[in-house]
Amino acid sequence: MLRRVVMLLCAGALVWSGWNVAMPHHAESATGAIPVVNYTVQPGDTLWSYARQVTPRGASVTDTVDELMELNNFESASLQPGQTILVPERA
Numbered sequence: 001m002l003r004r005v006v007m008l009l010c011a012g013a014l015v016w017s018g019w020n021v022a023m024p025h026h027a028e029s030a031t032g033a034i035p036v037v038n039y040t041v042q043p044g045d046t047l048w049s050y051a052r053q054v055t056p057r058g059a060s061v062t063d064t065v066d067e068l069m070e071l072n073n074f075e076s077a078s079l080q081p082g083q084t085i086l087v088p089e090r091a
Contacts, residue, residue: 035089036071040082047077054087 039050051064065077072085079085 036086037089038084039087040084041079043081045079045081047074047079050079050087 055061055064
């Protein structure tokens with residue numbers, strides 16, 4: 001009897017895990033697509049200095065830097081003069 005209970009529990013666990021693999025959950029963005037514009041990096045620009053210029057008053061410059069790095073798939077915050085980067089279009 002105990003053996004059947006254990007077998008039933010194992011079978012249930014396999015069905016449950018198989019269901020979770022077959023029906024994965026998907027994350028959805030609450031904001032959707034954001035409009036962007038191109039910005040050409042000027043001599044002396046850094047990602048931090050540019051982020052300071054475009055961050056709304058009271059908002060976090062760190063969050064803006066993170067957003068720019070993610071938007072441009074940057075692995076580092078280094079910029080080169082003449083480089084074109086994508087920046088969120090601010091209303």
